[in-house]
Amino acid sequence: MTDQKTLLVGTVGQGVMRSPDNGENWQRAGLSSGLHSDAIIRALLCDPLQPRRVLAGTDKGICLTEDGGETWSQLDSPMNELIVWNLTVDPTDPQTLFAGTGTPGPCYVFKTTDGGKSWKKLPVEIAKECMNVGVPRTTAITVDPTNHNNVWIGLEVDGVRFSGDGGESWKTVDGPFNNPDVHNIIVTAGPPKTVFVLINNEIYSSTDDGANWTSLNIKQNFPMSYPRGARVHPDDPKTLFLTMGDATPGRTGAIMRSGDTGKTWSSIPLPVESNSAMWVLDIQPDDTDLLLAGSRYGYLYRSNDGGDSWSKLWREFSEISSVVWVPN
Numbered sequence: 083m084t085d086q087k088t089l090l091v092g093t094v095g096q097g098v099m100r101s102p103d104n105g106e107n108w109q110r111a112g113l114s115s116g117l118h119s120d121a122i123i124r125a126l127l128c129d130p131l132q133p134r135r136v137l138a139g140t141d142k143g144i145c146l147t148e149d150g151g152e153t154w155s156q157l158d159s160p161m162n163e164l165i166v167w168n169l170t171v172d173p174t175d176p177q178t179l180f181a182g183t184g185t186p187g188p189c190y191v192f193k194t195t196d197g198g199k200s201w202k203k204l205p206v207e208i209a210k211e212c213m214n215v216g217v218p219r220t221t222a223i224t225v226d227p228t229n230h231n232n233v234w235i236g237l238e239v240d241g242v243r244f245s246g247d248g249g250e251s252w253k254t255v256d257g258p259f260n261n262p263d264v265h266n267i268i269v270t271a272g273p274p275k276t277v278f279v280l281i282n283n284e285i286y287s288s289t290d291d292g293a294n295w296t297s298l299n300i301k302q303n304f305p306m307s308y309p310r311g312a313r314v315h316p317d318d319p320k321t322l323f324l325t326m327g328d329a330t331p332g333r334t335g336a337i338m339r340s341g342d343t344g345k346t347w348s349s350i351p352l353p354v355e356s357n358s359a360m361w362v363l364d365i366q367p368d369d370t371d372l373l374l375a376g377s378r379y380g381y382l383y384r385s386n387d388g389g390d391s392w393s394k395l396w397r398e399f400s401e402i403s404s405v406v407w408v409p410n
Contacts, residue, residue, distance in 0.1 A: 085410075087372065088150045090136060091382060092123030092404035098138060100151040102410065105384065105395040116154040118142055126404040127169035129197075130176045133368060134408045137179075137198070139166030144181065144198070150408040159201045161192060170223040174230045180249070182220020182235065189218040191235060193249050204249045212239040214263070222267040227319070228275055232291065236264035242279055244292060257286060257295045268312040271319040272343045278322070280309040285324075287344055298344070300326075305336055305349050308359055310378075316367035319343075323373075323389065327359020331378045335360030339389060354394040357381055364405045376402035 091099040097120065098111040111117045118140070125139035134150040143162040145154045156162065164183040172178035177197045183190050189208045192201045212218045215238060222236030235243040235252075241262035242255035263282040270276055277288045284307075285298040301307045304326065311325035320343045327335035335356035340347045358379035365373050373385040375392070380399035383392045 087369075087407045088134075088410055089374065089407050090126055090151050090405070091376065091399055091402060092126045092138060093380075093399050094122050094124075094401040094403055095120050096400045097121040098123055098126070098151060098154075099397070099399055101397070102150075105382070105397065108397045111151060111154060115152060117145060121145075122165065124165065124167045124403050125169045126406045127171060127179075128366060128406050128408060130171060130367070136406060136408060137169050139169050139181065141165045144169070146198075150410070157198050159192070159198070160203065161190075161201070164188070164190070165219075168220040168223050170225065172225045172230050173227045174225075178230075180223040180225070180233070182223050184219025184238075185215050185217045187217070189220060189237065189240070191220060191223065191249070204245075204252070206235065206243055206252045207254070208237060208243075209240045212262070214239050221265055224267045224269050226269045226275075227271050227314075232269075234267045234269065234277065236267045236279065237262070238265065239263045242267070255292050257288075257292065258297065259286060259295075260284065265310050266312045268314055268322070270314040270322060270343060273320070274343065276343055278312060278344060280312055280324075282309075282330075283307055285309055298347075304338065304347065306334075306359075308332060310359060311362045311375075313363050313365050315370065316365060317370050323363050323365070325360035325363050325375060327356070327361075327378070330359055332359035334358070335377055337363065337375055337383075337389070337392075350389060350392065352383060352392055352394070354381070361402055362405055364407070366407065368409060372407065374405040374407060376405050378402065 089101040122141035129135035138145045144157040146157040168182040218240040221238045224234045226232035233245045266280040286295045309326045315321035324338040356377040361378040363375040382395045
């Protein structure tokens with residue numbers, strides 16, 4: 083299905099850009115819609131139970147729309163004065179959400195079990211300062227789809243954390259990672275169930291919840307060596323997508339796909355070469371034929387056939403952080 087959709091693009095400094103007609107026309111969500119001026123959007127998350135309800139991680143906490151991005155309001159939380167970098171929903175319990183904050187403010191992780199009405203800060207030990215970015219930020223929070231007590235956190239630049247009890251306690255994962263610059267983490271049910279950790283120059287996989295890790299050797303096996311985004315196909319957990327580039331922000335990028343739980347990968351041709359690293363990719367269970375992907379510096383691509391072929395949308399943006407769509 084590829085009927086009419088509303089597309090939402092989270093940007094750094096231009097708030098949320100919204101198209102109610104599949105990308106033909108665009109308008110910036112601003113003060114008139116309830117979003118603060120020149121908002122920095124780091125994450126967008128659709129509510130799986132209410133498809134037009136979307137949470138946005140902003141530079142002033144979490145904002146919420148219940149009408150597909152037409153109007154927004156702040157969701158009151160302990161993060162009101164923090165920059166929210168990551169939002170994640172428990173795939174087995176849509177009322178359970180995780181949020182992560184960071185640069186330039188402190189890096190914390192929060193959890194709600196009532197859909198966002200109340201939040202608690204989780205006891206994750208995170209460095210107050212780190213190399214390259216000054217203060218760490220939460221670049222990934224991933225809940226194991228086969229065991230929702232297993233939660234993984236990726237930190238840029240402070241490594242990987244793991245909880246086996248839903249976030250009540252945490253440990254630092256000491257894998258073979260050659261640096262703590264973690265860009266993303268995904269867990270797929272497979273088979274085999276596999277955890278993938280993306281750092282800024284490599285990807286590692288584990289089929290035993292992190293006891294052992296295997297390097298994908300991306301410098302030898304991939305066209306580029308800077309991985310960024312990762313998604314598991316909602317209908318086929320053996321199919322995975324990655325976004326990557328030659329550097330950050332880079333001069334070009336690529337979308338990679340695997341149909342065998344990450345054993346082999348192929349690059350998907352884009353109709354127009356990316357102007358920077360490919361950054362984000364979105365697939366939603368309501369219509370898995372429709373995929374959106376964005377480059378760091380504002381190119382937006384769309385696929386209507388599950389990622390086999392792509393078109394570039396005419397609208398170009400400031401820095402893209404996140405993309406989602408909602409039904410009209």
